[in-house]
Amino acid sequence: MGKGYYISKNLATAAMVLAAIALLTIIALSVVYNREKSKNAAKFSNATILPVPPTPKTSNEPWDKYRLPDSLSPQYYNVTLWPRLVMNANGMYIFTGTSGVMFTCVKKTDLILIHSNKLNLTLFNGHHAKLAGLSGVTAPAIKKTWFQTETQYLVIQLEGKLKPEKSYWLYTEFTGELADDLEGFYRSEYMEDGEKKIIAITQMQATYARKAFPCFDEPGMKAVFHITLIHDLEMTALSNSQEIKTEKVIMDGTYVTRTIFGPTKKMSTYLVAFVVSDFAYINAKDKKGVSVRIWARKKAIEDGQGNYALNITQPILEFFEKYYNTSYPLSKSDQMALPDFNAGAMENWGLVTYRETALLYDPRTSANGNKQRIVSVVSHELAHMWFGNLVTLKWWNDLWLNEGFASYVEYLGADYAEPTWNMKDQIILYDLQRAFAVDSLTSSHPLSRKEEEVNTPAEISEMFNTISYSKGAAVLRMLSEFLTEPVFAKGLGSYLKQFAFGSSVYSDLWDHLQKAVDQTPGVNLPYSVHEIMNRWILQMGYPVVTIDTQTGSVSQKHFLLEPEAVVERKSEFSYEWFVPIKWMKKDQVQDQLWLLQKSTIHRPMKVSKNEWVLANLNVSGYFRVNYDLGNWDRLLSQLDSNHEVIPVVNRAQILDDAFNLARASIINITLALRTTKYLLNEREYIPWEAALRNMNYFFQLFDRSEVYGAMQTYFKKQVKPLFEYFGTISSNWTRVPTGHTDQFTQIIALSLACSTGVEGCRELTRSWFKKWMQNPHNNVIHPNLRSTVYCDAIAAGGAEEWNFGWQMFQKATVAAEAVKLRSALACTKVPWLLNRYLEYTMNPEKIRKQDATSTIGSIASNIIGQPLAWDFVRANWDYFFKAYGTGSFTFSRLISDITYRFCTPFELTQLKRFQKDNAETGFGSGTQALQQAIEKTTAKIKWLAENKEPVLQWFLSA
Known part of the structure; x- marks a missing residue:
């Protein structure tokens, strides 16, 4: 427990009981260990593999259900692993x-179900496992054991029944494959100084701890873990807690190191982590003595790539301690960059693991965006140390409570570490607008789903989606805004103290936030926190709020991209929300309005013809806004005359709302297109990024039609002033701006100018790339601009440029640089090069398995590559489904990427045929993504039929 942490009386008592039980367990384990020690070496090297019996044909037995029964409660594990x-x-x-696990019997039972996936268990006295009673209790004999494949259980039937309130010890021995599948306990391979290196690492979330050792693999079944790792002498072992003993021993006739770690805090199986590597580290200690270490490949540490992460980890930890009013509960915080890692990062308690691109920064080759990604991801993962790790969701249907919260407060932590970057506003781009896009589909789902909807590993994996992360962040930000940040933080602190080292559900958080409201004078809500927030988390979607400034009428309606679509998911709230509306009249901020029914009259919103209304000020609410045509005209006139009167994030809101309202046929598309006219004078990043995303959607809709030429001409005119502006302030592109977000806007200026044919842009990028080809050891291209330059030059070139890019990719020693090159290689317009590149994604020696699906996605974003990628994935569906489909977080993204351009009846037919042809194989974690692709394609077909001609005419006359 962390230094200075408040411990309740009940929690202290429970800790004492747990300590006593742990002591008894250690004694019992030592007896077992000594008895078995002489046999272990032989067993470890010559394991007897039990054949897996066929799956029983019963349909309603406990082992046929994905959820564990509530008859047993794990308290303590002792796990020893030896990766070869x-x-x-x-x-x-x-x-x-x-592995040994001490568990308490809660309800009388003659059955033990414990998760075990793809483990080949050795014989132990004729059985899969050995069961012993503790504290004088006699354990019933084991009658029968088998492995239940579908539900991933080791099933142990007993001769008698376990007794309630008594404790037992289950011991197993096993061997398993240290595969390269990026799940559970797996291996990673990389080259360093011409030598192939192999390390052993873990990724347990969400259902992969069972691949490393038998365990009760549900988030609510917390326990204490004692980990011991056996490894080669030259390697280092890490786990969640500090090592307490390292000893040199002989096993299997070889000297090895045995590293023993101290007990963890009580935690979930998905947070267990251990690594065996020869990595190096840099370290520091914070003001309270917490050890902070950044681990990575030796060469990366020697090159200083971990320095930035070390500099920001300490202040972010300190920020969250203050924000949560709760001390960091561990004595160390290890952050490790891994060569092969499927997720972006993983919040393992005390040993956070990352992709190299999310932790390592090289000032010579990394872009400003790489630096921002690092501070954002580190902040996100450290936020989990409290929200997710200290207090954990009871079941995966409430994943948003973990991920949505971390996705919101990551901006607060990042803003504290980099106060000049204006990080808090960027949530509008990276979470709120991203969530809007998915949550406007009928195939969306509520933040908190019913437990029975989330059972299988694939269903659990599907929860790691935009709704859980981005909508969760946007809704919690809205809650914090109308409560005020101090009240919100006060409720969080109270919540964390009560449920520390335990599990909770969302209503527990509402209770504590309501308590904070009741204790704070001046905070007035129209309804309780429960009543307000349940409408936002228990029903999918969000409203579009329509304001008529001629009458003062304010109304709401469920916003759907396809307004006539049938919403099959019922809602007890009839898709109405309690909507907090912050707004301004012309340049004056007004009192907040609550819209508590479908419509109301709010007299102050009735304005004269010389005034305008802007609702959802600072985009603090999770809703879109529509106005009467008169108010739209006045807002657009304000943008044209002096856009800076309107806040920066609201300029992005106006653009994004207008285009999406037009896509939903709520306003005319020509009105949405008018919002881009003022961009001639815009220099800020957030509005330009919002505009660019909507432009890209249009480019991908029209780049195969006659609309494309006229559209490109228009946007060429709009971006030319921005391109010239940055050419001037950067001394003809010889340096980058000093402002953080200005550097991002410069990238947009270069990218859009080159793609629309602004004079001088392509000559500039291709001359830079040519100079690099002539002198590969001296890359003159600034890291910020490399993604754009690489893509543009490779797209314009042929095999020579592509092969040069491939060679530089293979030689890249900095992960961020490798990502830029890997993405740029997908930009070529040469079909045979793209087909060859697609084939490379099935060869881990060429494209790492962690990068395969994103590489295919990059190829699919290329107009030439999209049909090639679509055919390639269909032809190799069985391979991709086996490799990524059942549980991988990246699989749904693959389906979204390869179908993103679909907008014709023929493509819709292909999609539905694909769905039908592979129904037997299935779509696993991509099931929902496929349904969303069908829904999006259907909506685009209908929209194009109605709007293609007006769009063409507008661009021709603009």
Whole structure:
């Protein structure tokens, strides 16, 4: 427990009981260990593999259900693992281990179900496992054991029944493959100084701890973990807690190191982590003595790539301690950059793991965007140390409570670490508008789903989506805004103290926030926190608020991209929300309005013809806004005459709302297009980024039609002043602006200018790339601009440019640089090069498995590459489904990427045929993404039929 942490009386008592039980367990384990020690070496090297019996045909037995019964409660694990980092005689990498778990019987039962996935268990006295009673209790004999494949259980039937309130010890021995599948306990391979290196690492979330050792693998079943790792002498072992002993021992006739770690805090299985590597680290200690270490490949640490992460980790930890009013509960915070990692990062308690691009920064080759990504991801993961790790969701249907919260407060932590970057406003781009796009579909889902909707590993994996992360962040930000940040933080602190080291549901958070409201004078809500927020989390979607400034009428309606679509999911709230509306009249901020029914009259919003109304000030609410045509005209006139009167984020809001209202046929598309006219004078990043996203949507809709030429001509005219502006302030593109977001706007200026044919742009980028080809050891292209330059030059070139890019990709020693090159290689317009590149994604020696799906997505974003990528994935569906489909977080993104351009009846037919042809194989974690692709394509077909001609005419006359 962290220094200075408040412990309630009940929690202290529970801790004492747990400590006593742990002591008894250690004694019991030591007896077992000594008895088995002489046999272990032989077993570890010559494991006897039990054949897996066929799956029983019963349909309603406990082992056929994905949720564990509530009859047993784990308290304590002792896990010893020995990863072999050398291939064995069978051409495999394996790990071997023993696991003991002490559990308490809650309800009388003659059945033990414990998760175990793809583990080959050794024989133990003729059984899969050995069961012992503790504190004088006699355990019933094991009658029968088997592995239940579908639900991933080791099933143990007993001769008698376990007794309630009594504790037992279950011991297993096993061997498993240390595969390269990026799940559970797996291996990563990389080259350093011409030598192939192999390390063993973990990724347990969401349902992969069972691949490393038998466990009760549900988030609410928290326990204490004692981890021991056996490894080669030259390697280092890390786990969640501090090592307490390292000893040199002989096992299997070889000297090895045994590293023993102290007990963890009580935590969930998905947060367990261990790594065996030869990595190096840099370190520091914070003011309270917490050890902070950044781990990475030796070369990366030597090159200083971990320095930035080390500099920001300490202040972010300190910020969250103050924000949560709760001390960091551990004695160390290890951050590790991994060569192979499927997720962006993982919040393992005390040992946070990252992709290299999310932790390592090289000032010589990394872009400003890479730096921002690092501070954002580190802040997100450290936020989880409290919200998610200290207090955990009870079941995955409430994943948003973990991920939505971390996705919101990551901006606060990042803003504290980099106060000049204006990070808080960027949530509008990266979460709120992103969530809007998905949540406007009928295939969306509520933030908090019913438990019965989320059972299988694939269904659990599907929850790691835009709704849980981005909508969760946007809704919590809205809550914080109308409560005020101090009240919000006060409620969080109270919540964390009550549920520390336990689990909760969303209503527990509402209770504590309501308590904070009741204790704070001046905070007046129209309804309770429960009543307001349940409408936002228990029903999918969001409203469009329509304001008529001629009458003062304010109304709401469920916003759908396809307004006539049938919403099959019922809502007890009839898709109405309690909407907090911050607004301004002309340049004056007004009192907040609550819209508590479908419509109302708010007299102050009735304005004269010389005034305008702007609602959802600072975009603090999770809703879109529409106005009467007169108010739209006055807002657009204000943008044209003096756009700076309107706040920066609201300029982005106007653009994004207008285009999406037009896509939903609520306003005319020509009105939405008018919002881009003022961009001639815009220099800020957030509005330009919002505009660019909507432009890209239009480019992908029309780049195969006659609209494209006229559209490109128009946007060329709009971006030319921005391109010239940055050419001037950067001394003809010889340096970058000093402002953080100005550097992002400069990238937009270069990218859009080159793609629309602004004079001088393509000559500039291609001359830079040519100079680099002539002198590969001296890359003169600024890191900020490399993604754009690489893509533009490779798109304009042929095999020579592509092959040069491929060679530089293979030689890249900085992950961020490799990502830029890997993405740019997808920009070529040469079909055979794209087909060859697609084939590379199935070869981990060429494209790492973690990068395969995103590489295919990059190819699909290319107008030439999209049909090639679509055919390639369809032809290799069985491979991709086996490799990524059942549980991978990236699989749904693959389906979204390869279908993003679809907008014709023929493509819709292909999509539906694809769905039908592969129904038997299934779509796993991409099931919802496929349904969304069908829905989006259907909506685009209808929209194009109605709007293609007006769009063409507008661009021709603009």
